[in-house]
Amino acid sequence: MHRDYAFVNSLKMYYEIHGAGRPLVLLHGGLTTIDSSFGEILPILANTRQVVAVEQQGHGHTADLDRPLTFEQMADDTAALLRQIEIESADFFGWSDGGNIALQIALRHPSLVRRLMISGTNYNNDGFDSSVLRAFQDLTPAGMPKVLAEAYARTAPDPKQWPILIDKVKKLALEFKGWRPEDIQSIDVPVLVMIGDRDIVRPEHAVQMFRLLPNAQLAVLPGTDHNTLARPDWVLPMMAAFLDGPVPPPRVSP
Numbered sequence: 001m002h003r004d005y006a007f008v009n010s011l012k013m014y015y016e017i018h019g020a021g022r023p024l025v026l027l028h029g030g031l032t033t034i035d036s037s038f039g040e041i042l043p044i045l046a047n048t049r050q051v052v053a054v055e056q057q058g059h060g061h062t063a064d065l066d067r068p069l070t071f072e073q074m075a076d077d078t079a080a081l082l083r084q085i086e087i088e089s090a091d092f093f094g095w096s097d098g099g100n101i102a103l104q105i106a107l108r109h110p111s112l113v114r115r116l117m118i119s120g121t122n123y124n125n126d127g128f129d130s131s132v133l134r135a136f137q138d139l140t141p142a143g144m145p146k147v148l149a150e151a152y153a154r155t156a157p158d159p160k161q162w163p164i165l166i167d168k169v170k171k172l173a174l175e176f177k178g179w180r181p182e183d184i185q186s187i188d189v190p191v192l193v194m195i196g197d198r199d200i201v202r203p204e205h206a207v208q209m210f211r212l213l214p215n216a217q218l219a220v221l222p223g224t225d226h227n228t229l230a231r232p233d234w235v236l237p238m239m240a241a242f243l244d245g246p247v248p249p250p251r252v253s254p
Contacts, residue, residue, distance in 0.1 A: 009080055012062065013055070017085075025091070026051060027078065027099070031165065057077065059152075060152070069171070091243055098121075106189060120195060125173075129200070137174065193209055197221065197222055197224060206220070221234055
Protein backbone atom coordinates (compact mmCIF):
# COMPACT_ATOMS: atom_id res chain seq x y z
CA MET A 1 0.00 0.00 0.00
CA HIS A 2 1.17 3.52 -0.83
CA ARG A 3 -0.02 6.51 1.22
CA ASP A 4 0.68 10.12 0.38
CA TYR A 5 -0.70 13.63 -0.04
CA ALA A 6 -1.19 15.62 -3.24
CA PHE A 7 -1.31 19.43 -3.25
CA VAL A 8 -4.32 20.37 -5.42
CA ASN A 9 -6.35 23.58 -5.55
CA SER A 10 -4.78 24.82 -2.27
CA LEU A 11 -5.71 21.51 -0.59
CA LYS A 12 -3.33 18.96 0.92
CA MET A 13 -5.38 15.93 -0.15
CA TYR A 14 -4.76 12.46 1.28
CA TYR A 15 -4.86 9.33 -0.87
CA GLU A 16 -3.97 5.65 -0.76
CA ILE A 17 -3.11 3.21 -3.54
CA HIS A 18 -3.66 -0.52 -3.06
CA GLY A 19 -3.02 -3.41 -5.43
CA ALA A 20 -2.31 -3.40 -9.15
CA GLY A 21 -4.33 -3.53 -12.36
CA ARG A 22 -6.91 -1.27 -13.95
CA PRO A 23 -7.45 1.81 -11.73
CA LEU A 24 -10.60 1.95 -9.59
CA VAL A 25 -11.20 5.17 -7.65
CA LEU A 26 -13.21 4.96 -4.42
CA LEU A 27 -15.12 8.06 -3.27
CA HIS A 28 -16.35 7.98 0.33
CA GLY A 29 -19.57 9.36 1.75
CA GLY A 30 -20.09 12.53 3.77
CA LEU A 31 -18.65 12.53 7.32
CA THR A 32 -16.79 9.27 6.66
CA THR A 33 -13.23 8.19 5.87
CA ILE A 34 -11.70 5.69 3.47
CA ASP A 35 -11.76 3.04 6.19
CA SER A 36 -15.22 3.72 7.57
CA SER A 37 -16.75 3.68 4.07
CA PHE A 38 -14.70 0.97 2.36
CA GLY A 39 -12.74 -0.92 5.02
CA GLU A 40 -14.46 -4.23 4.34
CA ILE A 41 -14.42 -4.22 0.55
CA LEU A 42 -11.19 -2.37 -0.29
CA PRO A 43 -8.78 -5.29 0.35
CA ILE A 44 -10.92 -7.59 -1.82
CA LEU A 45 -11.08 -5.07 -4.65
CA ALA A 46 -7.30 -4.61 -4.45
CA ASN A 47 -6.77 -8.29 -5.25
CA THR A 48 -7.56 -7.59 -8.91
CA ARG A 49 -7.33 -3.80 -9.34
CA GLN A 50 -5.26 -0.76 -8.56
CA VAL A 51 -7.53 0.85 -5.98
CA VAL A 52 -7.08 4.59 -5.46
CA ALA A 53 -8.95 5.88 -2.42
CA VAL A 54 -9.05 9.57 -1.54
CA GLU A 55 -10.27 11.64 1.40
CA GLN A 56 -12.06 14.85 0.53
CA GLN A 57 -11.67 18.31 2.02
CA GLY A 58 -12.10 18.20 5.80
CA HIS A 59 -12.54 14.41 5.86
CA GLY A 60 -10.18 11.89 7.42
CA HIS A 61 -6.52 12.80 6.96
CA THR A 62 -7.32 15.77 4.68
CA ALA A 63 -7.39 19.04 6.61
CA ASP A 64 -10.18 21.53 5.97
CA LEU A 65 -9.90 24.86 4.16
CA ASP A 66 -11.81 28.09 4.61
CA ARG A 67 -14.23 27.33 1.80
CA PRO A 68 -17.59 25.54 1.66
CA LEU A 69 -17.97 21.96 0.55
CA THR A 70 -19.40 21.57 -2.95
CA PHE A 71 -19.66 18.50 -5.12
CA GLU A 72 -18.17 20.45 -8.01
CA GLN A 73 -15.07 21.48 -6.03
CA MET A 74 -14.55 17.97 -4.63
CA ALA A 75 -14.82 16.58 -8.17
CA ASP A 76 -12.21 19.07 -9.37
CA ASP A 77 -9.93 18.26 -6.43
CA THR A 78 -10.19 14.53 -7.15
CA ALA A 79 -9.57 14.99 -10.87
CA ALA A 80 -6.50 17.14 -10.18
CA LEU A 81 -5.11 14.52 -7.79
CA LEU A 82 -5.58 11.74 -10.35
CA ARG A 83 -3.81 13.72 -13.05
CA GLN A 84 -1.00 14.50 -10.63
CA ILE A 85 -0.42 10.79 -10.01
CA GLU A 86 -0.67 10.18 -13.78
CA ILE A 87 -3.97 8.33 -13.95
CA GLU A 88 -5.56 9.28 -17.26
CA SER A 89 -8.62 6.99 -17.12
CA ALA A 90 -10.24 5.00 -14.33
CA ASP A 91 -13.37 3.31 -13.11
CA PHE A 92 -15.12 5.07 -10.23
CA PHE A 93 -17.25 3.93 -7.32
CA GLY A 94 -18.96 6.58 -5.21
CA TRP A 95 -21.04 5.79 -2.15
CA SER A 96 -23.61 8.35 -0.88
CA ASP A 97 -22.06 11.83 -1.31
CA GLY A 98 -19.21 10.10 -3.11
CA GLY A 99 -21.70 9.20 -5.82
CA ASN A 100 -22.54 12.88 -6.30
CA ILE A 101 -18.82 13.61 -6.63
CA ALA A 102 -18.51 10.79 -9.16
CA LEU A 103 -21.37 12.19 -11.24
CA GLN A 104 -19.66 15.59 -11.26
CA ILE A 105 -16.37 14.02 -12.35
CA ALA A 106 -18.24 12.41 -15.25
CA LEU A 107 -19.76 15.80 -16.16
CA ARG A 108 -16.71 18.01 -15.62
CA HIS A 109 -13.86 15.62 -16.47
CA PRO A 110 -15.39 13.01 -18.79
CA SER A 111 -12.07 11.85 -20.24
CA LEU A 112 -11.12 10.47 -16.81
CA VAL A 113 -14.09 8.11 -16.58
CA ARG A 114 -14.26 4.64 -18.13
CA ARG A 115 -17.14 3.20 -16.07
CA LEU A 116 -19.04 4.62 -13.13
CA MET A 117 -20.77 3.01 -10.14
CA ILE A 118 -22.85 4.94 -7.60
CA SER A 119 -24.80 3.82 -4.54
CA GLY A 120 -27.34 5.70 -2.43
CA THR A 121 -26.94 8.84 -4.55
CA ASN A 122 -29.44 11.58 -5.41
CA TYR A 123 -29.08 14.07 -8.25
CA ASN A 124 -31.51 16.51 -6.60
CA ASN A 125 -33.18 16.79 -3.23
CA ASP A 126 -36.46 15.44 -4.57
CA GLY A 127 -34.66 12.14 -4.18
CA PHE A 128 -35.08 12.34 -0.40
CA ASP A 129 -38.18 11.77 1.64
CA SER A 130 -39.09 14.88 3.64
CA SER A 131 -38.15 13.08 6.87
CA VAL A 132 -34.57 12.75 5.61
CA LEU A 133 -34.28 16.49 4.99
CA ARG A 134 -35.65 17.13 8.48
CA ALA A 135 -32.98 14.79 9.87
CA PHE A 136 -30.27 16.78 8.06
CA GLN A 137 -31.60 19.97 9.67
CA ASP A 138 -31.18 18.36 13.09
CA LEU A 139 -27.60 17.11 12.60
CA THR A 140 -25.42 17.80 15.66
CA PRO A 141 -22.17 16.27 16.94
CA ALA A 142 -24.07 14.68 19.82
CA GLY A 143 -26.44 12.94 17.42
CA MET A 144 -23.81 11.46 15.13
CA PRO A 145 -23.13 7.70 15.16
CA LYS A 146 -20.22 6.90 17.45
CA VAL A 147 -18.42 4.93 14.75
CA LEU A 148 -18.20 8.02 12.49
CA ALA A 149 -16.99 10.30 15.29
CA GLU A 150 -14.34 7.77 16.31
CA ALA A 151 -13.13 7.31 12.72
CA TYR A 152 -12.75 11.07 12.37
CA ALA A 153 -10.92 11.38 15.70
CA ARG A 154 -8.44 8.66 14.68
CA THR A 155 -7.47 10.31 11.39
CA ALA A 156 -8.18 14.05 11.38
CA PRO A 157 -5.24 16.47 11.66
CA ASP A 158 -7.34 18.45 14.17
CA PRO A 159 -10.15 16.38 15.73
CA LYS A 160 -11.67 19.54 17.23
CA GLN A 161 -12.87 20.43 13.72
CA TRP A 162 -15.58 17.72 13.83
CA PRO A 163 -18.47 20.15 14.57
CA ILE A 164 -17.31 22.39 11.69
CA LEU A 165 -17.30 19.46 9.27
CA ILE A 166 -20.80 18.44 10.39
CA ASP A 167 -22.05 21.99 9.74
CA LYS A 168 -20.47 22.01 6.27
CA VAL A 169 -21.93 18.64 5.29
CA LYS A 170 -25.32 19.73 6.65
CA LYS A 171 -25.17 22.91 4.55
CA LEU A 172 -24.07 20.90 1.48
CA ALA A 173 -27.09 18.61 1.82
CA LEU A 174 -29.73 21.22 2.59
CA GLU A 175 -28.61 23.76 -0.04
CA PHE A 176 -28.03 21.25 -2.83
CA LYS A 177 -29.79 22.62 -5.92
CA GLY A 178 -29.37 19.45 -7.96
CA TRP A 179 -28.54 19.04 -11.60
CA ARG A 180 -30.72 19.28 -14.67
CA PRO A 181 -32.09 16.06 -16.19
CA GLU A 182 -30.27 16.92 -19.41
CA ASP A 183 -26.98 16.98 -17.48
CA ILE A 184 -27.58 13.45 -16.27
CA GLN A 185 -28.61 12.41 -19.78
CA SER A 186 -25.26 13.67 -21.10
CA ILE A 187 -23.29 11.08 -19.10
CA ASP A 188 -22.77 8.44 -21.77
CA VAL A 189 -20.31 6.08 -20.05
CA PRO A 190 -21.69 2.84 -18.58
CA VAL A 191 -23.16 3.51 -15.11
CA LEU A 192 -24.27 1.07 -12.42
CA VAL A 193 -26.89 2.64 -10.14
CA MET A 194 -27.23 0.82 -6.82
CA ILE A 195 -29.64 1.48 -3.99
CA GLY A 196 -31.07 -0.29 -0.97
CA ASP A 197 -34.82 -0.74 -0.98
CA ARG A 198 -34.81 0.97 2.45
CA ASP A 199 -32.28 3.64 1.46
CA ILE A 200 -32.53 7.31 2.45
CA VAL A 201 -32.75 7.97 -1.29
CA ARG A 202 -36.14 6.95 -2.63
CA PRO A 203 -36.07 3.90 -4.96
CA GLU A 204 -38.29 5.86 -7.37
CA HIS A 205 -35.55 8.48 -7.65
CA ALA A 206 -32.94 5.83 -8.45
CA VAL A 207 -35.21 4.47 -11.16
CA GLN A 208 -35.65 7.98 -12.55
CA MET A 209 -31.89 8.48 -12.69
CA PHE A 210 -31.44 5.05 -14.27
CA ARG A 211 -33.91 6.01 -17.00
CA LEU A 212 -32.15 9.32 -17.65
CA LEU A 213 -28.71 7.77 -18.01
CA PRO A 214 -28.33 6.47 -21.58
CA ASN A 215 -26.12 3.49 -20.70
CA ALA A 216 -27.09 2.39 -17.20
CA GLN A 217 -27.86 -0.69 -15.16
CA LEU A 218 -29.94 -0.71 -11.96
CA ALA A 219 -29.55 -2.84 -8.84
CA VAL A 220 -31.98 -2.62 -5.92
CA LEU A 221 -30.75 -4.57 -2.89
CA PRO A 222 -33.62 -6.11 -0.92
CA GLY A 223 -33.85 -5.57 2.81
CA THR A 224 -30.96 -3.08 2.66
CA ASP A 225 -30.68 0.47 3.98
CA HIS A 226 -28.35 3.31 2.90
CA ASN A 227 -25.29 1.27 3.82
CA THR A 228 -25.34 -1.04 0.81
CA LEU A 229 -21.67 -1.85 1.48
CA ALA A 230 -22.81 -3.84 4.50
CA ARG A 231 -23.78 -6.47 1.90
CA PRO A 232 -20.41 -7.19 0.23
CA ASP A 233 -21.70 -10.65 -0.71
CA TRP A 234 -24.06 -8.89 -3.14
CA VAL A 235 -22.19 -5.70 -3.98
CA LEU A 236 -18.80 -7.15 -4.88
CA PRO A 237 -20.04 -9.68 -7.48
CA MET A 238 -22.23 -7.00 -9.08
CA MET A 239 -19.30 -4.60 -9.24
CA ALA A 240 -17.04 -7.23 -10.80
CA ALA A 241 -19.65 -8.24 -13.37
CA PHE A 242 -20.24 -4.62 -14.31
CA LEU A 243 -16.58 -3.60 -14.52
CA ASP A 244 -15.34 -6.71 -16.31
CA GLY A 245 -18.33 -7.43 -18.54
CA PRO A 246 -19.09 -6.16 -22.04
CA VAL A 247 -20.63 -2.75 -22.49
CA PRO A 248 -24.41 -3.35 -22.34
CA PRO A 249 -26.44 -2.34 -25.37
CA PRO A 250 -28.50 0.86 -25.03
CA ARG A 251 -31.99 0.31 -23.66
CA VAL A 252 -34.79 0.26 -26.19
CA SER A 253 -37.57 2.71 -25.41
CA PRO A 254 -41.07 1.18 -25.42
